[in-house]
Amino acid sequence: MTAPLLEIRDLSVTFAGRHGEALEAVSGVDLTVxxxxxxxxxxxxxxxxxxxxxxxxxxxxxxxxxxGSIRLDGxxxxxxxxxxxxxxxxxxxxxxxxxxxxxxxxxLTVGDQIAEAIRIHKPQVGRTQAREQAVELLRLVAIxxxxxxxxxxxxxxxxxxxxxxxxxxxxxxxxxxxxADEPTTALDxxxxxQIMELLERLRRDKGVGIVLVTHxxxxxxxxxxxxxxxxxxxxxERGSVDDVFAAPRHPYTAGLLASLPQAGTRVDRLTxxxxxxxxxxxxxxxxxxxxxxxxxxxxxxxxxPALREVGAVTVACxxxxxxxxxxxxxxxxxxx
Amino acid sequence: MSAAVTRNAxxxxxxxxxATLPVVFGGIIVLLWVVxxxxxxxxxxxxxxxxxxxxxxPPNASHWLGTDALGRDVLMRTLYGVRHSLxxxxxxxxxxxxxxxxxxxxxxxxxxxxxxxxMRLVDVTLSFPPILLAMAVTAALGPGLGxxxxxxxxxxxxxxxxxxxxxxxSVREREHVEAAIAAGATRPxxxxxxxxxxxxxxxxxxxxxxxxxxxxxxxxxxxxxxGAVPPTPEWGQMISDGALHFYRWWIAAGPGIAIxxxxxxxxxxxxxxxxxxxxxxx
Amino acid sequence: MTTYIVRRLIAMPLLLLGVITVAFxxxxxxxxxxLTSIIGERQMNNPAVxxxxxxxxxxxxxxxERYLIYLGNLVTGDMGTSFRTRQxxxxxxxxxxxxxxxxxxxxxxxxxxxxxxxxxxxxRFRDGPIDNIARLFALxxxxxxxxxxxxxxxxxxSVQLGWLPGPGRIDTRAVAPPFVTGFYTVxxxxxxxxxxxxxxxxxxxxxxxxxxWTVTGIVSRMVxxxxxxxxxxxxxxAARAKGAGPLRVLIHHALRNAMLPTLxxxxxxxxxxxxxxILTETIFSWPGIGSYAVAAARGLDHPAIxxxxxxxxxxxxxxxxxxxxxxxxxxxxVKLSQQExx
Numbered sequence: 001m002t003a004p005l006l007e008i009r010d011l012s013v014t015f016a017g018r019h020g021e022a023l024e025a026v027s028g029v030d031l032t033v034x035x036x037x038x039x040x041x042x043x044x045x046x047x048x049x050x051x052x053x054x055x056x057x058x059x060x061x062x063x064x065x066x067x068g069s070i071r072l073d074g075x076x077x078x079x080x081x082x083x084x085x086x087x088x089x090x091x092x093x094x095x096x097x098x099x100x101x102x103x104x105x106x107x108l109t110v111g112d113q114i115a116e117a118i119r120i121h122k123p124q125v126g127r128t129q130a131r132e133q134a135v136e137l138l139r140l141v142a143i144x145x146x147x148x149x150x151x152x153x154x155x156x157x158x159x160x161x162x163x164x165x166x167x168x169x170x171x172x173x174x175x176x177x178x179x180a181d182e183p184t185t186a187l188d189x190x191x192x193x194q195i196m197e198l199l200e201r202l203r204r205d206k207g208v209g210i211v212l213v214t215h216x217x218x219x220x221x222x223x224x225x226x227x228x229x230x231x232x233x234x235x236x237e238r239g240s241v242d243d244v245f246a247a248p249r250h251p252y253t254a255g256l257l258a259s260l261p262q263a264g265t266r267v268d269r270l271t272x273x274x275x276x277x278x279x280x281x282x283x284x285x286x287x288x289x290x291x292x293x294x295x296x297x298x299x300x301x302x303x304x305p306a307l308r309e310v311g312a313v314t315v316a317c318x319x320x321x322x323x324x325x326x327x328x329x330x331x332x333x334x335x336x
Numbered sequence: 337m338s339a340a341v342t343r344n345a346x347x348x349x350x351x352x353x354x355a356t357l358p359v360v361f362g363g364i365i366v367l368l369w370v371v372x373x374x375x376x377x378x379x380x381x382x383x384x385x386x387x388x389x390x391x392x393x394p395p396n397a398s399h400w401l402g403t404d405a406l407g408r409d410v411l412m413r414t415l416y417g418v419r420h421s422l423x424x425x426x427x428x429x430x431x432x433x434x435x436x437x438x439x440x441x442x443x444x445x446x447x448x449x450x451x452x453x454x455m456r457l458v459d460v461t462l463s464f465p466p467i468l469l470a471m472a473v474t475a476a477l478g479p480g481l482g483x484x485x486x487x488x489x490x491x492x493x494x495x496x497x498x499x500x501x502x503x504x505x506s507v508r509e510r511e512h513v514e515a516a517i518a519a520g521a522t523r524p525x526x527x528x529x530x531x532x533x534x535x536x537x538x539x540x541x542x543x544x545x546x547x548x549x550x551x552x553x554x555x556x557x558x559x560x561x562x563g564a565v566p567p568t569p570e571w572g573q574m575i576s577d578g579a580l581h582f583y584r585w586w587i588a589a590g591p592g593i594a595i596x597x598x599x600x601x602x603x604x605x606x607x608x609x610x611x612x613x614x615x616x617x618x
Numbered sequence: 619m620t621t622y623i624v625r626r627l628i629a630m631p632l633l634l635l636g637v638i639t640v641a642f643x644x645x646x647x648x649x650x651x652x653l654t655s656i657i658g659e660r661q662m663n664n665p666a667v668x669x670x671x672x673x674x675x676x677x678x679x680x681x682x683e684r685y686l687i688y689l690g691n692l693v694t695g696d697m698g699t700s701f702r703t704r705q706x707x708x709x710x711x712x713x714x715x716x717x718x719x720x721x722x723x724x725x726x727x728x729x730x731x732x733x734x735x736x737x738x739x740x741x742r743f744r745d746g747p748i749d750n751i752a753r754l755f756a757l758x759x760x761x762x763x764x765x766x767x768x769x770x771x772x773x774x775x776s777v778q779l780g781w782l783p784g785p786g787r788i789d790t791r792a793v794a795p796p797f798v799t800g801f802y803t804v805x806x807x808x809x810x811x812x813x814x815x816x817x818x819x820x821x822x823x824x825x826x827x828x829x830x831w832t833v834t835g836i837v838s839r840m841v842x843x844x845x846x847x848x849x850x851x852x853x854x855x856a857a858r859a860k861g862a863g864p865l866r867v868l869i870h871h872a873l874r875n876a877m878l879p880t881l882x883x884x885x886x887x888x889x890x891x892x893x894x895x896i897l898t899e900t901i902f903s904w905p906g907i908g909s910y911a912v913a914a915a916r917g918l919d920h921p922a923i924x925x926x927x928x929x930x931x932x933x934x935x936x937x938x939x940x941x942x943x944x945x946x947x948x949x950x951x952v953k954l955s956q957q958e959x960x
Contacts, residue, residue: 059858082864090861097859102852107874116870117860169860358753459629460636465892468911468930472923475915476644552763556897559765561916575766579901582769583777592766599761607757607839 003074005209006033006056006177011068013051013060015280023280025051027233028068030307031211035176038203038210040220040241042256043230044277049213052230053179057095058085072177091121094170098182100162104154110165111135111150117172137168141198160191167198171206178202178210184219196223217256221245229253232277232288239313249315251293251323287318295319362604369598373418380412395586402586404577413569414590420570421598424481425550428488429543436493437539440500445508445527455501458494466491467556474562481554481570484563488553492546496539503535510534541609548602555595571595626939637931642688644927645920646681688924697928698921702914707925711907715929716800717787718899718906721829722891724822725898729830729887730837734880737841738873741849752842756835764894768828768901775824782824785903789817825902829894833887840883844876851875885941892930 008031017023026048033039043049054060056070058080070077072092077085089095097103105113114134118125125133131150138146141164154162163183170178180199184192200223203210212224220227220241227244229237229252237250248254255273275292278284287305290296299318310320317323393403401410443454461469473487474480507513508531516530557563558572566573571591578588679687691698697707733756740752776784787802788794795805795814803822806815848854849872857871892908899908907926914922 057859059855086861086863088861089859095856095859097852097856099852103856105853105857105871105875107878108871116862120861120863120866166856169856172860456636459633460640463633463637463931463935464640464927465930465934467893467896468927471896471911471915472641472644472927475918475920475923476647548761552761555763556765556893559763559897560900560912572763572765575763575769579765579769582773585770585773588766588769592763592770595763595766596758596761599763600757603757603761607753 003071004032005035005037005073006031006211007069007071007074008032008052008056009069009071011052011055011066011070013048013055014065014067015061016063017281021281025233025280026055029230029233029235030238031228031235033177033209033211035209036203036207037226038200038212038224040224040227041211041213041230042215042217042220042227044215046232046277046279047230048233049230050181051233053095053181053211053213056179057089057093058082059089087121090117090170090175091173092175093177093179094172094175096163096166096170096178096180096183099186100159100166101186103166104162106154109151109153110138110157114138114150114165114169114172117169121173133172134168137172138165140171141165141168143168159187160194163187163191163195164198167195167202171202171208174206174208176209178208179213180210181213182215183212185214185216192219199223218260229256232283233280234288234316235307236289236317237313237315238307239315243312247311247313249310249313249320249323250289250317251295252289287316295323356608358604359608362601362606362608365597365601366605369418369422369601372415373422376415376419380415383412392581392584392587394584401590402584404574404587405581410574410587410590413574414571414594416569417571417574417591417594418598420481420564420568421551421554421595424485424554425547428485428492428550428554429546431485431489432492433496433539433543435489436496436498437500437535439493440497441504441527441532441535443497444501444504445523445531451501454497458497461490461494464491467553470553470557471560471562474557479562479565481558481564481568484554484557487557488550491553492550495546496542499539499542500535503538504531507531507534545602545606545609548599548606551602552595552599555591623939623942626942630935630939633935634932637935638689638692638928639685641924641927641931642685645924646684692928697925700914700919700922702917702919702922707921710910710922711925711929713800714905714907714910717802717904718895718908720801720803721822721825721899721904721906722888722895724826725829725891725894726833726884726887727830728826729833729891730884732830733834733837734841734873734877736834736838737876737880738845738868740838740842741845741876742868744846749842752838756838759831759833760835762831763897764828764832765897765901767831768825768898771824771828772901783817783821785901787818787821787904788814789821792817825898825904828901829891829898832890832894836883836887836890837880840880841873841876844879845872848872848875881944882941884944885938888934888937892934 008029011026011029011031012024013026015023015025029048029052031039031041031052041049041052051060055064055066056072056077058077060066066078068078072088077088080088104110108116111131111134114137115127115130118130118133119127122130135146135150138149143149143161143164149157149161149165154165157165163186167178167180167183178199183199184195187195196219199210199212202208212220214220224241226240227238228235229244229250231252237244237248237253244253245257248257252273259273273292278288278291284291284301285304286302287293287296287300290300293300297319303318305316305318307314307316308320309315389399389403389407389409391403391405391407393399393407395402399409399411401414404410404413439454443451470484470487470491473490474484477483477486504527513526513530516526521530554563555570555572555575558570559576560572561576564570564573571594574591575588575595578584578591581587688698695708697711699705700707700710703710736752736756740749743749772784775782783789792814795802795809795811795818798805798808802818803815806812806818854867854871857867862871895906896908896911898904899906900912903909907929910922911926911930913919914926
């Protein structure tokens with residue numbers, strides 16, 4: 001069997017804090033994405049999901065320390081020089097940013113910015129040729145009248161159109177992997193659906209592997225086949241979307257699911273998980289989730305749970321089996 | 337930005353922070369010059385207008401910066417020069433703040449036609465390149481250090497008028513002012529007791545920053561021949577002398593370095609303070 | 619933004635009228651009798667000469683009369699006659715304007731390039747030694763009196779090292795290129811006079827550097843601040859995510875955006891350059907408006923002083939206005955709002 005498209009093994013990322021102390025933003029993360037697969041990475045802000053993705057791109061600030069392994073098609077990326085990484089960024093991996101308002105350079109036309117992405121990696125492509133390709137890419141992401149749109153500046157685009165342009169830019173060199181970091185968060189709900197539909201089409205037609213980073217389980221539900229849930233810099237649950245949604249094993253996942261609006265019902269107040277994630281510098285011992293967990297026992301405070309297979313999913317919770325058996329999680333109402 | 341907030345926050349929380357290297361460095365230079373200016377008659381070996389030795393002597397053991405075309409000691413003249421530059425600058429800034437501040441406060445407080453007239457005057461004055469206006473005024477009044485000072489006040493007052501007007505306009509909206517008006521305080525009393533005390537701090541900061549520029553402009557006017565008249569050991573005047581004999585570099589070197597150091601001192605001070613006041617640039 | 623520019627355009631003539639009025643009044647209320655500088659001290663005792671001169675120069679009329687006459691003449695481009703050169707002031711200024719413009723443009727060019735480079739380096743290596751050196755260099759430039767630093771560079775590079783020519787616009791033995799634009803560089807090129815062009819260019823180096831240094835600080839501080847601002851934007855990260863190299867990110871993406879706020883202070887630096895040009899021209903025997911202004915002020919040549927002051931004020935006002943317009947043209951966001959509202 002060939003190597004997976006993206007394989008992250010035991011990745012940890014440490015930053016230096018204000019007073020020189022080490023802050024571990026990401027701890028021992030494993031993640032596997034196959035070609036043509038859409039994998040969801042779900043977590044609240046500060047869970048380490050964006051840091052993990054920036055680590056894949058080699059775009060962390062110079063002070064960050066990496067350990068573990070990131071392989072793209074079997075090739076190790078950790079330890080590559082910036083010059084080597086530059087040949088991968090934008091060529092093998094495309095990156096889609098959260099806010100299309102700020103991810104486009106306001107002073108360059110959209111066409112120029114896409115053409116730039118092409119010419120950085122294929123200097124032999126002529127200027128006019130690159131512009132033609134840029135127009136084709138805008139057509140690919142379903143922007144109407146792409147010839148005219150290519151000559152316009154970002155501020156002349158609506159939010160959804162900008163995000164399409166950002167996706168076109170990420171797709172410029174037909175990468176094998178797209179990393180979409182909260183691609184729909186800044187957009188209106190109806191536009192969100194269109195962007196997700198576009199990503200799905202790119203996956204299907206172009207066979208591109210996609211990592212969809214989001215805090216919104218609902219977004220993943222419609223698009224992804226498999227997902228990883230992150231909390232406090234760790235993966236706490238991983239499995240196929242169907243399995244996880246049907247029977248979440250981790251109390252955190254269950255909480256996230258419970259906070260989803262139920263199909264068909266109009267809720268004024270969502271069931272939210274009490275409390276908020278701890279800041280990096282104050283992560284508790286044991287299971288990081290225990291201060292917010294209704295089912296925490298003494299063991300959770302002391303011993304950090306390892307990821308293990310429970311039923312169809314992989315989960316990091318000491319009480320994964322009993323919590324399901326005692327039927328505490330009959331909450332998975334959201335339809336996949 | 338409100339004055340009171342800046343000042344109070346600045347005093348308590350930031351005191352160690354704004355004592356940065358540039359601020360300390362600039363402060364020391366300025367302080368040194370002030371000390372020299374005050375004490376120099378007590379320890380000087382030569383009178384600045386006295387002929388101390390041969391003409392055009394390059395720097396040597398008895399005349400560290402050499403002597404000028406008349407045989408006067410350049411170092412002594414340079415050190416005495418600060419007794420003209422700093423008091424003039426202080427006087428100019430003081431008068432400009434007083435006049436500009438008063439007019440700006442009246443414009444902001446009274447409003448209406450008075451405001452329009454004063455502010456149009458400000459606009460017109462600020463439409464001139466500073467040195468040209470100063471030259472024209474000095475030429476009209478007749479050359480001399482006093483007239484140059486008047487010219488510089490005319491150049492600088494509009495800056496403080498604008499600042500003060502903006503301050504008054506923002507402070508006027510505060511609750512305690514409205515309370516005072518409601519309590520029946522007279523208008524002059526409201527202005528002097530309730531508004532003005534809160535307006536000063538940004539003006540003082542700005543005045544500190546402008547000091548260097550005033551020293552530079554005063555020296556420039558003297559250099560052109562519109563400021564200090566010959567026997568006076570004024571820096572611009574001395575450089576003008578040195579320019580006639582610029583192959584003898586030392587004649588202009590003393591006053592040149594003096595101007596550079598004192599303006600640099602004020603600029604360091606101002607630059608450091610601005611960094612501290614404007615978080616964007618830090 | 620558009621309405622702002624329109625407002626500025628409307629205010630322009632009014633401000634200009636204010637400038638003219640102030641400049642005119644200044645010489646009217648002069649302490650020294652301008653006649654002294656016209657006919658000389660000795661002739662002041664000769665009533666016939668005094669009376670004739672008074673009438674000839676219109677000094678016998680009332681203030682409003684003289685003001686209206688001056689305004690009327692100004693409209694036709696007549697600024698009166700210089701007491702000193704006995705030439706029409708407007709003509710004197712026209713002849714000298716190109717020299718000043720050539721110097722100021724060269725200084726602006728050098729100052730901006732150096733300022734931008736320093737600012738970019740300072741932002742890129744923020745708080746490091748390069749940042750501090752750039753800051754010191756900029757502050758010294760803003761603090762050094764040009765009338766001394768000019769002398770110093772003349773002494774070092776011309777007298778001691780002999781690398782560059784001394785004062786003046788062109789080699790004293792050379793003939794000035796035939797007048798077309800008044801810019802010696804351009805005229806020498808038009809005449810195909812390469813030796814002359816070289817000489818003119820070399821003569822420009824020292825004064826333009828000294829003068830340009832004064833604005834290096836303003837430009838570099840501004841570029842540094844806006845570069846730091848821009849570098850933290852997401853589109854910079856996006857450019858790196860495309861695989862763009864560090865230089866491309868810094869220049870193509872960051873600097874372009876950082877130049878926008880920098881444009882706004884170019885008008886401000888122009889004020890510095892006018893101030894500096896007056897003094898620099900005096901040091902370098904540069905036959906421009908600055909040295910003319912100094913000579914006029916020294917000689918109490920009132921028509922010339924008023925003329926120079928008006929021209930300087932106009933240049934000042936126009937440069938500030940141009941800065942605003944340039945800002946509107948460069949930023950596509952502003953351009954759009956213009957199209958929409960017009």
